[in-house]
Amino acid sequence: MCETTLQRIMSRNHQGALIRRTRKAKPQAGKATQQKLPVNKLDREFHADKPMFRLVTDVTYIPYFENDEWHWGYLSLVQDLFDRSIVAWVFSRTQDNALAVSTLQILSFRKFAPGAMLHSDRGS
Numbered sequence: 319m320c321e322t323t324l325q326r327i328m329s330r331n332h333q334g335a336l337i338r339r340t341r342k343a344k345p346q347a348g349k350a351t352q353q354k355l356p357v358n359k360l361d362r363e364f365h366a367d368k369p370m371f372r373l374v375t376d377v378t379y380i381p382y383f384e385n386d387e388w389h390w391g392y393l394s395l396v397q398d399l400f401d402r403s404i405v406a407w408v409f410s411r412t413q414d415n416a417l418a419v420s421t422l423q424i425l426s427f428r429k430f431a432p433g434a435m436l437h438s439d440r441g442s
Contacts, residue, residue, distance in 0.1 A: 360437040366400040371431040373398055373405065375421065375438045377413060394421040396436070 366372035373396050380391045394417050395407040406425035410417045425436075 355440070358437075359435060364399055366398070368431050369400045370398060370405070370428060371400065371434050373425075373434065373436045375436060377417065380409070392417055394418060396421060396425050 360372065360374075363372075364374075375394070375396045377392055377394045380393050382389055382391050389411070392410050392413040393407060394410070396405050397403070398405050405428055406421055408417060408420045408424060410420070
């Protein structure tokens with residue numbers, strides 16, 4: 319039944335209705351298109367020939383129980399692709415810039431291979 323037929327039937331029965339048409343979403347430029355992004359030099363090559371040469375970083379959610387309630391915590395870590403070891407990590411109750419900076423500060427105490435690369439998925 320089309321909208322105009324439904325409206326006619328309802329008006330005959332002295333019933334009012336407002337039928338709204340669905341609107342198509344307007345295309346919006348995402349964050350990735352608004353900023354100049356660096357070239358992806360890692361290009362999905364998840365192996366390294368020497369330690370501390372190719373590093374990847376990410377943040378993951380960790381549930382924890384405290385004061386009779388479940389909460390979400392955030393684990394920021396850096397993994398060495400040579401042997402898949404975790405070379406730096408920080409846990410925080412909030413996901414903010416301080417979490418990322420703290421992880422990089424811990425990583426800064428490690429010795430890097432010449433030409434080392436740290437790769438991130440740019441997050442949300």
